[in-house]
Amino acid sequence: MSFDREPSWGQPRRREVLAATLGAVAVGLAAGLSGCAGPGSVPRPTSAGVGSAPGADADRVAALAAVLRSRAQAYARGDRDAWLAAVSSGAGADQAREDAAAYELMRALGVTRLSYAEPRVSDGVVASDLSYVVAGVDTASCVVPTTWDPSVLPPRRLGVPAAPWEQGGMAVARRDRVVVVAGAPAAPESTAPESTVPASMVAAEVLSHALDAVAAVQRLWGEPGASAVLLLPPSPAIFARWAGDQDSAASLPAVTVGPVVGGRSTGCDRVVVNPDAWRQLRPDGRRVVLTHEVTHLVLRRDVGGEMPGWLAEGYCEYVAYAGVDLPEAAIVAPLLREVRRSGVPPHLPSQSAIDGQHTLLGANTGEPPGFNPTAAATPTPGGTAELDRSAAYAAALLACRVLAERAGPDGLTGLVRQARGSDLRDGGVAGPLRRIAGWTPDDLERAWRDRVHALAALP
Numbered sequence: 001m002s003f004d005r006e007p008s009w010g011q012p013r014r015r016e017v018l019a020a021t022l023g024a025v026a027v028g029l030a031a032g033l034s035g036c037a038g039p040g041s042v043p044r045p046t047s048a049g050v051g052s053a054p055g056a057d058a059d060r061v062a063a064l065a066a067v068l069r070s071r072a073q074a075y076a077r078g079d080r081d082a083w084l085a086a087v088s089s090g091a092g093a094d095q096a097r098e099d100a101a102a103y104e105l106m107r108a109l110g111v112t113r114l115s116y117a118e119p120r121v122s123d124g125v126v127a128s129d130l131s132y133v134v135a136g137v138d139t140a141s142c143v144v145p146t147t148w149d150p151s152v153l154p155p156r157r158l159g160v161p162a163a164p165w166e167q168g169g170m171a172v173a174r175r176d177r178v179v180v181v182a183g184a185p186a187a188p189e190s191t192a193p194e195s196t197v198p199a200s201m202v203a204a205e206v207l208s209h210a211l212d213a214v215a216a217v218q219r220l221w222g223e224p225g226a227s228a229v230l231l232l233p234p235s236p237a238i239f240a241r242w243a244g245d246q247d248s249a250a251s252l253p254a255v256t257v258g259p260v261v262g263g264r265s266t267g268c269d270r271v272v273v274n275p276d277a278w279r280q281l282r283p284d285g286r287r288v289v290l291t292h293e294v295t296h297l298v299l300r301r302d303v304g305g306e307m308p309g310w311l312a313e314g315y316c317e318y319v320a321y322a323g324v325d326l327p328e329a330a331i332v333a334p335l336l337r338e339v340r341r342s343g344v345p346p347h348l349p350s351q352s353a354i355d356g357q358h359t360l361l362g363a364n365t366g367e368p369p370g371f372n373p374t375a376a377a378t379p380t381p382g383g384t385a386e387l388d389r390s391a392a393y394a395a396a397l398l399a400c401r402v403l404a405e406r407a408g409p410d411g412l413t414g415l416v417r418q419a420r421g422s423d424l425r426d427g428g429v430a431g432p433l434r435r436i437a438g439w440t441p442d443d444l445e446r447a448w449r450d451r452v453h454a455l456a457a458l459p
Contacts, residue, residue, distance in 0.1 A: 139267030183234030314396030
């Protein structure tokens with residue numbers, strides 16, 4: 001499901017969220033544990049920890065504008081010393097080392113076309129949006145809001161670190177159009193500090209899984225392959241800040257953030273991975289998470305307009321699990337649990353089921369993290385049940401598998417490219433379904449229910 005929200009360092013709009021497959025059977029995987037938060041109006045985040053900027057009069061604001069222009073020019077010509085000397089972010093040798101490391105990280109990341117907007121006074125602080133592009137990946141500028149105290153010289157940066165390169169202890173790994181910025185996730189309290197993996201090794205591992213994900217998506221979706229910037233922060237608190245939703249981020253293994261216009265990405269998407277969830281996942285689970293996200297990246301890039309949530313999320317699950325050697329019943333276990341309790345649903349998952357909430361459980365509960373065994377199906381007036389989100393994702397995956405068996409993987413991909421509408425019975429969805437699979441909506445739901453019934457081994 002594609003929602004447009006810029007990272008917390010930009011203007012939030014809609015968010016695409018993957019609370020993806022965590023833990024089941026031997027490799028720690030189970031489908032239907034993905035989740036995307038529904039669209040909604042989200043206010044622009046404030047700059048945490050920012051106080052008032054004393055003496056923010058016109059002359060000082062103008063002077064700040066000149067300093068920021070000079071700083072951007074210094075970066076463009078590769079003048080590290082001028083970039084660092086232009087502003088102050090704090091005192092002391094430690095801060096100076098962090099600032100220098102941030103500059104080197106920007107260079108390794110491929111930050112280019114950097115500029116500052118004209119400063120403006122807002123709520124007692126002076127703000128200026130920093131725009132940049134990651135070379136070879138972004139096709140539009142990304143925006144980082146920054147705030148300043150211009151009453152001192154050099155001007156002092158206010159607030160918490162806003163951009164990935166400002167976070168200490170991060171490392172960059174890159175190949176072609178896939179870039180990873182990662183920190184070493186904080187080890188559990190029971191783990192000895194010396195066992196923490198260096199950030200460079202973490203970034204290299206994420207890159208390896210991301211490249212596998214890009215290749216898997218390209219095999220089914222075709223050219224051009226995906227471009228991606230993936231961020232793995234060192235702590236859940238930083239993940240929540242970068243994800244832009246501190247209330248629900250703790251339960252989400254990964255989110256994709258970025259602005260969308262007309263149903264398509266503007267070209268500045270970021271995949272942000274929850275370090276706690278990443279640590280719980282085994283290698284196959286990590287690849288599933290990233291493959292699901294990368295599939296969303298190409299859908300955001302190539303497909304404009306609305307499609308049913310079950311089709312978008314089911315297709316991302318279909319691609320993510322294409323190379324996973326697990327019994328289908330194990331992959332869709334959350335759905336089968338609900339079916340055995342409440343019966344086979346009469347229809348494919350609703351948008352509300354796709355948008356629902358669920359919780360991440362601990363790794364030692366005996367249940368797949370991401371599946372809540374205590375969550376009861378919600379009765380509806382018709383006497384049926386609304387699927388839990390994890391079960392809804394598993395149901396969507398089965399629908400796409402049934403379609404792929406009928407029309408072939410290319411046929412399923414063609415349906416995703418062509419189907420437009422929010423409901424299976426909309427003409428923009430039912431028409432392509434008939435042309436590609438030779439099915440009516442009722443035919444699809446009948447075949448899907450038969451598959452669910454057989455997997456659940458119901459009498």
